[in-house]
Amino acid sequence: MSNVNANLNMKTNVNKSKEEPTVGAKSIFVDANRKQIATRRRIDWLLRLLFLVATSIGVLALMALLIDIVSNGIARVQPELFNNFPSRRASEAGMKSAIVGSLYMLAIMAPLSFLLGVGAAIYLEEYAKKNRLTRIIQLNISTLAGVPSIVYGILGLTLFVRELHLGRSLLSGAFTMTLLVLPIIIVSAQEAIRAVPKARRDASFALGATKWQTVSRSVLPSSISGILTGVILAMSRAIGETAPLVMIGALTFVAFLPNGPMDSFTVMPIQIYNWVSRPQASFQELAAAGIIVLLVTLLIMNFSAILLRNKYNKHI
């Protein structure tokens, strides 16, 4: 601020020397200038306050959301919530099948989207020539990231559930979610790979390594923590996603655990949606309890991503 004040004083001086036609008018001009400067500084102060208030609204909204959910649901976070299957009676209902379903889906989706996403990112950063096809692929990826998730649900419903006859299964769900998170993974993996200094590649080539040896033994190990951070964040997005799985027909009432990838399933957000859409207060409490479980899961995932990112920042 002191810097700005100095500047303001300078301006006053400049104005003084320019706008003084006679000695008698001097004080009037200086007063007018002082007044103007005071007004501008008052506006500055007001706007600063306004911007601060606007910023804190976002923070307050998050507080309100968390307080609302915890106060409504914490009493229902009991062992029954994890051990019981969904039930018509709120007092007996749990989300065991939803938690297991989410974990199974993660188990299929994580390796699949990791391989495909990192593969695409390596191709685009290390192998692709700067031609039209590469530009189209790159543009297409950023466009795909903006497609509403429910449209992916429509794709999954038609392609996996109907055309490939996978049915309303865990596999259909995992494939749909893989397509949904791929653009996010590709973009973040590209950033991580781009951050590897060129010197590392040159050193590897100078030792006589081939392209693939350089990529697999020098570039990938240097960028792996950055890549994993992006993958974990994408997975946490997938864990909370509801709409596409509703589309492909993940059930809202599953009283069994899926045995294989072709079984029908439910996931945490869908179980929560089912409880939210019931009018009874007891189910609303269950929904809040389910949300607490979901948010804690996401918190753990995000926390591990932050730890990885810190490690990564130290490396390069």
Next chain:
Amino acid sequence: MRSDAVPTRESMFKNRKTHLMDRIMPVVLFLCATLSILTTIGIVFTLIGETFNFFRQIPFIDFITGTKWSPLIEPKSFGIWPLISGTLLITVIACLVAVPLGLASAIYLSEYAHKRVRGIVKPILEVLAGVPTIVYGYFALSLVTPVIRSLFSDAGVFNALSAGIVVGIMIIPMVCSLSEDAMTAVPRSLRDGAYALGATRFEVALKIVVPAAFSGIVASAVLAFSRAIGETMIVTVAAGSTPKLTGNPLESIQTMTAYIVQVSLGDTPHGSVEYGTIFAVGMTLFVITFLLNILAQYVARRFREEY
């Protein structure tokens, strides 16, 4: 012996496996990259195919000009406008919340905030962006709606205002971080120039930084608009399921996304007209968001101020 001393290409690649990997991997990786193109083609073809079937049964003109949407209840009618107006109502409310707040937060973070404050606020906004939409849906229904109903006695249990406000809260981080990126990209020398002329902070922010970053800010607003249009769970939970052509935010409405969810939850037989509506509505949704995303990219590139 002499030939052994000079490494030939063959001796360098003694390991045949290495050689093989260098031939195979580029192809494999290329296939991974083309999967994104295939996804787009898949989306377009599934939507076009079923939409085409739908329009063989329902005239396109009725769909695009009709003002009544009741495909599940007799007498059936298939005018998309109630769904579009519901979607726009939500989106406009959301943008009225998100654009001013997001922009103000971005100005605060990039021009005013101390480094330490930014270090605290930015992660909080990131958390806000990472909250699943179903959680926001619960938040709308359990906290925002009761507040609105206590303020406006004629508001319904499901109303567009509550859902719109919460969608707005959801996209604040997006507007904020994209606008802030644009503002951070404005060179420091421009700010210093203005300060040297005696400008105050708000003058620098509003007369120098915002105009210079304007293309990025507009692009962020357009992207936010597109994101709000595609938002599904909040509106499904909190905005109701009664498609109607209304501008009253206190009434229950239905958006395109919420309609798609409603149909897919029911037992709609494959191949029926009702089943086709998913694709016709999905196509409309896809085309609108696609055009908006292209527009955002165009604005960001075309009107960028180069320094």
